[in-house]
Amino acid sequence: MTATPARITAVDTFDIRFPTSRARDGSDAMNPDPDYSAAYVVLRTDAADGIEGHGFTFTIGRGNDVQVAAIGALRPHLLGRSVDALCADPGSLNRDLIGDSQLRWLGPEKGVMHMAIGAVVNAVWDLAAKRAGQPLWRLLAHADPEWLVSQVDFRYIADALAPEDAVRLLCEGRAGLAEREAVLLERGYPGYTTSPGWLGYSDEKLIRLAEQAVADGFTQIKLKVGADLDDDVRRMRAARAAVGDRIRIAIDANQRWNVGEAVEWTKALAEFDPYWIEEPTSPDDILGHATIRRAVAPVKVATGEHVHNRIVFKQLLQAGAIDVLQIDAARVGGVNENLAILLLAARFGVPVCPHAGGVGLCELVQHLSMFDYLALTGTTENRVIEFVDHLHEHFTTPVVIRDGHYAAPLAPGFSATMRAESIDEFRYPDGAFWTADLADQEEAA
Amino acid sequence: MTATPARITAVDTFDIRFPTSRARDGSDAMNPDPDYSAAYVVLRTDAADGIEGHGFTFTIGRGNDVQVAAIGALRPHLLGRSVDALCADPGSLNRDLIGDSQLRWLGPEKGVMHMAIGAVVNAVWDLAAKRAGQPLWRLLAHADPEWLVSQVDFRYIADALAPEDAVRLLCEGRAGLAEREAVLLERGYPGYTTSPGWLGYSDEKLIRLAEQAVADGFTQIKLKVGADLDDDVRRMRAARAAVGDRIRIAIDANQRWNVGEAVEWTKALAEFDPYWIEEPTSPDDILGHATIRRAVAPVKVATGEHVHNRIVFKQLLQAGAIDVLQIDAARVGGVNENLAILLLAARFGVPVCPHAGGVGLCELVQHLSMFDYLALTGTTENRVIEFVDHLHEHFTTPVVIRDGHYAAPLAPGFSATMRAESIDEFRYPDGAFWTADLADQEEAA
Numbered sequence: 001m002t003a004t005p006a007r008i009t010a011v012d013t014f015d016i017r018f019p020t021s022r023a024r025d026g027s028d029a030m031n032p033d034p035d036y037s038a039a040y041v042v043l044r045t046d047a048a049d050g051i052e053g054h055g056f057t058f059t060i061g062r063g064n065d066v067q068v069a070a071i072g073a074l075r076p077h078l079l080g081r082s083v084d085a086l087c088a089d090p091g092s093l094n095r096d097l098i099g100d101s102q103l104r105w106l107g108p109e110k111g112v113m114h115m116a117i118g119a120v121v122n123a124v125w126d127l128a129a130k131r132a133g134q135p136l137w138r139l140l141a142h143a144d145p146e147w148l149v150s151q152v153d154f155r156y157i158a159d160a161l162a163p164e165d166a167v168r169l170l171c172e173g174r175a176g177l178a179e180r181e182a183v184l185l186e187r188g189y190p191g192y193t194t195s196p197g198w199l200g201y202s203d204e205k206l207i208r209l210a211e212q213a214v215a216d217g218f219t220q221i222k223l224k225v226g227a228d229l230d231d232d233v234r235r236m237r238a239a240r241a242a243v244g245d246r247i248r249i250a251i252d253a254n255q256r257w258n259v260g261e262a263v264e265w266t267k268a269l270a271e272f273d274p275y276w277i278e279e280p281t282s283p284d285d286i287l288g289h290a291t292i293r294r295a296v297a298p299v300k301v302a303t304g305e306h307v308h309n310r311i312v313f314k315q316l317l318q319a320g321a322i323d324v325l326q327i328d329a330a331r332v333g334g335v336n337e338n339l340a341i342l343l344l345a346a347r348f349g350v351p352v353c354p355h356a357g358g359v360g361l362c363e364l365v366q367h368l369s370m371f372d373y374l375a376l377t378g379t380t381e382n383r384v385i386e387f388v389d390h391l392h393e394h395f396t397t398p399v400v401i402r403d404g405h406y407a408a409p410l411a412p413g414f415s416a417t418m419r420a421e422s423i424d425e426f427r428y429p430d431g432a433f434w435t436a437d438l439a440d441q442e443e444a445a
Numbered sequence: 446m447t448a449t450p451a452r453i454t455a456v457d458t459f460d461i462r463f464p465t466s467r468a469r470d471g472s473d474a475m476n477p478d479p480d481y482s483a484a485y486v487v488l489r490t491d492a493a494d495g496i497e498g499h500g501f502t503f504t505i506g507r508g509n510d511v512q513v514a515a516i517g518a519l520r521p522h523l524l525g526r527s528v529d530a531l532c533a534d535p536g537s538l539n540r541d542l543i544g545d546s547q548l549r550w551l552g553p554e555k556g557v558m559h560m561a562i563g564a565v566v567n568a569v570w571d572l573a574a575k576r577a578g579q580p581l582w583r584l585l586a587h588a589d590p591e592w593l594v595s596q597v598d599f600r601y602i603a604d605a606l607a608p609e610d611a612v613r614l615l616c617e618g619r620a621g622l623a624e625r626e627a628v629l630l631e632r633g634y635p636g637y638t639t640s641p642g643w644l645g646y647s648d649e650k651l652i653r654l655a656e657q658a659v660a661d662g663f664t665q666i667k668l669k670v671g672a673d674l675d676d677d678v679r680r681m682r683a684a685r686a687a688v689g690d691r692i693r694i695a696i697d698a699n700q701r702w703n704v705g706e707a708v709e710w711t712k713a714l715a716e717f718d719p720y721w722i723e724e725p726t727s728p729d730d731i732l733g734h735a736t737i738r739r740a741v742a743p744v745k746v747a748t749g750e751h752v753h754n755r756i757v758f759k760q761l762l763q764a765g766a767i768d769v770l771q772i773d774a775a776r777v778g779g780v781n782e783n784l785a786i787l788l789l790a791a792r793f794g795v796p797v798c799p800h801a802g803g804v805g806l807c808e809l810v811q812h813l814s815m816f817d818y819l820a821l822t823g824t825t826e827n828r829v830i831e832f833v834d835h836l837h838e839h840f841t842t843p844v845v846i847r848d849g850h851y852a853a854p855l856a857p858g859f860s861a862t863m864r865a866e867s868i869d870e871f872r873y874p875d876g877a878f879w880t881a882d883l884a885d886q887e888e889a890a
Binding site (some may be wrong): 069101234 | 705736
């Protein structure tokens, strides 16, 4: 008797929104009132193990429904697919989704449709890691280099990174893996915190949270800048006074400036020794970042959370436009494309310091940095993962921060699973929170 | 008695799909089976004149529903807005839409959300031109330069084009406007045709259509390439033999290649004297295009139909990456962003040869090239608008081609209005065509 091979039987989507704008959590010069949201997807199978794959796109409120619709448009590529085949080769799905020529027209490889691909691809990796009984970082770190390289789409990056370069980097990167894994399990991966620096916070709250960050073991904090220079000078001075000279302070303009403004503004804050200036201008402006970098050194230039694919990252590296590359787990086409980006960064010797925060981005991206440390670059020097202390309680295996470090997650999967109670409460517009909120608003009106 | 000012009262959206894949019309190396589609929007007002504004995003089938949802997400920005204020300053809407920070997260300024903005902004220009009783090209060409510049968003392009540069270009560009307008009305604007060159056509059909194109007065045709080099050599040889040495033959790879492949393949076709190689690689690869351009000269490099915003165009120009800039009327954020791109092209002295075809793209983009000729660059030398002879019959004022030239449209508006009968027939999935098609499929099954 032969068992029927397990198939993907459902691709369930959820529009989940948290009312974060009410406390101005997450406020910056471009995003004054984000409602942190997730276009969430659950892959279900008919396997007896009942294991599901979870993934999501992070958004900041309006348009989350459009993002959910985009994930839904991928459903025909998933339903009926063999679970074993999918988990053995998530790259096959990645190629099919990127290669759907009709859907490709809606990007190509950018925006809503590409983020939808990322959500679904990440859900497959979550499923694969859960079925393997491994946290994703460990599955990736111990994977065969040739197989990992088979997961990467080299189209449009082959002029900067050939498959044989990638194999070599991964083979060399494995030396010392066991020792580093012991260090990682003992110590964790260094983090830095943005919690003190939201633009909507008072100076008192900024100072209190900055002091708290140092007490908590962080060696780097980040401040949002870019709305008003006088305010930024005052806040930067206060933050520097609060944390002292040995703590790094990164600053983040969230794309607020033109090239010329970025240079002037950054220089005006240079006396407070900012470690990096993040997103000084449009994420699409490769040449602009190169100009800014030349002008503001030794302040470093960082970007990436809104860089939409490996092709733009390739050019940022080729043009010498960035000192720090900031991957995001849920903006590009998922783990497969982030493997390409990590390999490119390693090839060019540029450290990766992931963007995180939002909803669940810390949970996801820690796996990628830990893989990078264990089996690719072999170091955490000048590498930190962003940490923001919001909304972790909605995940079944939230990140654990100890002494300014991300503890390596031990639960199988990609740490992407949201608690069922949270989904029920914050589903928009029909979850319990939003239903009650709407009733309140109607009563007040 | 004061009349109530007219407001926008409805933003109606339609998912319209044409079954073009069945005849392999529009087939190329990346898009073997497009179903040309439009995510269509109609702005209605309570003005007594009953005038509507029409706009759309062109897609090639699957995902058109996602695009429609994205247009719908913009509805709150439009409903209730003063029609007079909107038509006097479409840029105010453009700024509001681009500046919606929550929606911006879904790009920024790229992909589904940005194309939705383009559809809506273009619909406002259609409304404004209809109310002014002018075809859009004429409204733009006769507009005050300062006002036109007020319609441009200089964010992220100010390092290449300052507002004062733009005003100067437009003031200088007006000299001789009346004479050129007479020429335009008499002769039209030069076009070229892609109809012979679809990859799915037989050699016989290619030769027949190429000969027909010359007989019809076109001085340039275009061939799709990139799937198989031997086929391309054979087809290019046949096309060159059919049209002779004096007709330009452009070739178009639709992003099929890596940088190295693009160089090799183009050189392999050089003996047939291709005029330009279009979309040799990813539209995101600015540095790649610059490399290819240096390597394949004197063959020109053209791109733009998938370039997602003014910031990428700026860099293509700054990097010396293109000889020919191909705007698309419905990919970027509408007329306002295309004004920025036309100004950038003029500033760098690079000719604009628009992408067209699809559904209604010829109808739209002719207005922008005619404006460029009349009031900005003052020339049509080395400038041609793509023409593809599909689906024009679905528009109330389809393009008119005479002796290889686009006749200047005289009807007020942006030529964007689709016939009501066409909308009824091809609305997906509930229009008459698709309902019958589904019944046929069920019967066959």
